Amino acid sequence: MQIRFASVGFRYEREPILRDVNLEIPAGSLTVICGRTGSGKSTLLQLMAGLESPTAGTIRYKGAGETDDRILPAIPRERLAIVFQMPEAQLFAGTVQQDVGFGLEVRKVPKPNQLPRIEEALRRVGLESSEFLERSPFLLSGGEKRRVAIAGALVLEPELLILDEPTAGLDPAASRELLGILARLREQRMTIVVATHDLDSFFPLADQVVVMEKGQVAYAGGSKGLLMEATILQEAGLEFPSAARIASLLRKNGILVEAPLSVDELIESLERGNLAEPSQAADWELIEDTYRSEVVPISNRLAAPVLNQQPESSMLHRLDPRMKWFAMVSLSLACLSVANGWGVAASFALTAALFRFAKISWRRAWTFFRPVLFVFGFLFAISAVTFQNPDWSLGPIGITWQGAKLGGIGVARFLLVILLGFLFTETTTGAPLREGLEWAIRPLRKVGVPTRDISLAVSIALQFVPWILEKMGQIRKALASRGQEITGIRKWSPRQISMMVVPLMISVLTLGDELATAIESRGYNRYVERTPWYELRWTRTDTVACGITAVTAGLIGWLG
Numbered sequence: 001m002q003i004r005f006a007s008v009g010f011r012y013e014r015e016p017i018l019r020d021v022n023l024e025i026p027a028g029s030l031t032v033i034c035g036r037t038g039s040g041k042s043t044l045l046q047l048m049a050g051l052e053s054p055t056a057g058t059i060r061y062k063g064a065g066e067t068d069d070r071i072l073p074a075i076p077r078e079r080l081a082i083v084f085q086m087p088e089a090q091l092f093a094g095t096v097q098q099d100v101g102f103g104l105e106v107r108k109v110p111k112p113n114q115l116p117r118i119e120e121a122l123r124r125v126g127l128e129s130s131e132f133l134e135r136s137p138f139l140l141s142g143g144e145k146r147r148v149a150i151a152g153a154l155v156l157e158p159e160l161l162i163l164d165e166p167t168a169g170l171d172p173a174a175s176r177e178l179l180g181i182l183a184r185l186r187e188q189r190m191t192i193v194v195a196t197h198d199l200d201s202f203f204p205l206a207d208q209v210v211v212m213e214k215g216q217v218a219y220a221g222g223s224k225g226l227l228m229e230a231t232i233l234q235e236a237g238l239e240f241p242s243a244a245r246i247a248s249l250l251r252k253n254g255i256l257v258e259a260p261l262s263v264d265e266l267i268e269s270l271e272r273g274n275l276a277e278p279s280q281a282a283d284w285e286l287i288e289d290t291y292r293s294e295v296v297p298i299s300n301r302l303a304a305p306v307l308n309q310q311p312e313s314s315m316l317h318r319l320d321p322r323m324k325w326f327a328m329v330s331l332s333l334a335c336l337s338v339a340n341g342w343g344v345a346a347s348f349a350l351t352a353a354l355f356r357f358a359k360i361s362w363r364r365a366w367t368f369f370r371p372v373l374f375v376f377g378f379l380f381a382i383s384a385v386t387f388q389n390p391d392w393s394l395g396p397i398g399i400t401w402q403g404a405k406l407g408g409i410g411v412a413r414f415l416l417v418i419l420l421g422f423l424f425t426e427t428t429t430g431a432p433l434r435e436g437l438e439w440a441i442r443p444l445r446k447v448g449v450p451t452r453d454i455s456l457a458v459s460i461a462l463q464f465v466p467w468i469l470e471k472m473g474q475i476r477k478a479l480a481s482r483g484q485e486i487t488g489i490r491k492w493s494p495r496q497i498s499m500m501v502v503p504l505m506i507s508v509l510t511l512g513d514e515l516a517t518a519i520e521s522r523g524y525n526r527y528v529e530r531t532p533w534y535e536l537r538w539t540r541t542d543t544v545a546c547g548i549t550a551v552t553a554g555l556i557g558w559l560g
């Protein structure tokens with residue numbers, strides 16, 4: 001399958017993540033996408049897999065034997081498969097057979113036809129079905145889990161296979177096996193796109209290398225061409241592949257080598273042992289020189305990256321955390337005390353103004369609140385229902401306006417408190433949040449309250465919420481990539497939630513375990529005084545903000 005990006009742009013929130021991406025992925029090729037962390041590789045892959053839509057430009061796909069290229073959804077999504085970073089965290093079924101067969105189940109492939117396809121997918125990734133079909137995917141080794149995840153992508157027989165960091169975290173043997181699998185898939189003319197930092201492994205395999213820098217394509221072309229323009233790799237903050245570094249060093253020391261792309265090629269050319277003139281040039285010049293003597297490959301340096309993705313911050317971000325704790329608690333109490341529509345309206349208006357002031361994007365807030373709104377809507381509905389003296393009825397179910405009003409106000413109060421908590425965590429990072437709380441509750445230490453444990457637990461718990469939501473988004477994308485595309489309210493159906501629970505619980509437990517180990521390994525001791533690395537600093541702005549908050553909280557309390 002051939003893929004063509006034409007002037008593609010993308011943003012999650014305000015800041016552009018990708019800009020003016022023009023790229024062609026030839027059918028049957030293996031393309032390697034590299035770039036420093038945060039340069040937009042994973043985002044590019046998700047657009048390619050149709051899990052996100054470009055905010056500018058188009059992505060066109062042309063299948064084997066097709067005359068015209070098409071955009072999604074005219075091209076069925078099952079022809080594009082993606083395997084995410086650390087896909088093992090997204091395995092969820094009880095057996096390998098169920099996990100690999102998930103995409104077939106979703107596509108309602110008849111049961112008798114499923115098993116041969118699952119076995120074939122396992123064979124393609126080098127797993128013996130008789131040994132693995134009935135095993136739990138959670139009890140496999142890291143390399144085996146990753147192969148199961150790839151089999152889950154291959155089972156729908158896609159024409160395009162996208163892999164994000166496929167060798168990350170694998171030992172050298174597992175990595176080599178995975179490279180062998182990809183080499184075989186390429187021989188079968190599958191189009192493969194890999195985002196990776198592991199240039200040593202992928203350079204020799206790549207038909208095309210794409211270098212991403214700050215959301216733009218800095219280079220797209222052959223791997224030798226890239227080494228001929230070695231400064232591009234340097235500017236993109238990437239290491240040269242070891243074979244290239246060793247080759248240039250050997251050249252410097254008088255041993256001529258043909259420009260190798262892999263260590264194997266290097267050893268082969270060394271065995272031939274042609275001598276070279278010693279050189280005094282700089283490392284990157286030597287690398288360019290070494291590869292320039294080769295046949296001229298395709299190479300095209302593209303638009304110079306200009307993006308600066310510094311996150312925006314507001315005055316709310318800069319306020320002292322003690323002031324923000326005070327504001328959150330006093331405004332939350334005021335919101336909880338409102339008992340009429342005016343109070344509710346004023347509190348929402350204030351919260352909306354604070355969100356705007358803090359420059360929190362509506363899209364992010366909406367992602368956070370969607371699940372909560374569903375629960376609150378349900379609570380509101382049941383508070384309005386009555387079976388005695390209804391004001392209005394639909395069959396046996398009656399509605400009272402009084403119940404609806406009281407339920408509405410109750411739900412609004414709690415929603416406001418959650419909104420304020422969200423605002424607080426969005427504008428305060430972990431260390432200030434913790435220091436501020438610890439300062440406020442420190443006097444309780446005298447009466448034996450473990451204040452340090454409490455502040456640590458609260459700051460971790462508050463930051464767990466956005467993390468969990470982000471994880472849920474990733475799992476939903478993983479399910480969508482395997483054919484489970486659910487939109488609207490059905491995203492929150494019991495079936496959908498049950499499928500997300502297993503990988504989510506595994507992620508939460510793993511993170512909890514890692515956090516506990518990290519805290520322990522850093523020598524955390526609740527009884528020992530530690531040096532804070534965030535210094536609390538109260539300024540005049542904080543005093544003014546405190547005054548405004550107190551007045552506003554009083555006004556809301558009075559109005560409500």
Ligand SMILES: Nc1ncnc2c1ncn2[C@@H]1O[C@H](COP(=O)(O)OP(=O)(O)OP(=O)(O)O)[C@@H](O)[C@H]1O
Pocket residue numbers: 012013017035036037038039040041042043044309
């Ligand atoms: N769901 C999201 N919401 C908002 N911003 C995001 C989201 N996902 C990624 N980003 C931002 O987009 C930018 C590019 O991220 P991306 O994951 O594509 O980079 P990457 O090159 O794949 O990095 P890495 O090598 O670390 O995986 C980063 O600044 C990141 O913070």
